[in-house]
Amino acid sequence: MRALDIIAESIRVGYVHPTTVLNTLIEAENEGGLGAVRQVERHLSVGNLALRERSHPHQDLAQLWLGATRAYLVTQAERKQAV
Secondary structure, three states: OHHHHHHHHHHHHOOOOHHHHHHHHHHHHHHHHHHHHHHHHHHHHHHHHHHHHOOOOOHHHHHHHHHHHHHHHHHHHHHHHHO
């Protein structure tokens, strides 16, 4: 999944632009629906825990990705309920 590659690279370099976060999540949804975004969230959740245990210097960025992914899922669920 391309989204996971983008996320991994941004965590490796320690930087991501907010537009990249949103575009990556939209792209994941376009490729595989909200199930794909949930899969990204599960990967981030497990990965974030591993990074925290290792005291990785960019763990905070992984946490940012996780929070943004969860917010995206909540927003999309609310949007679908409103229709």
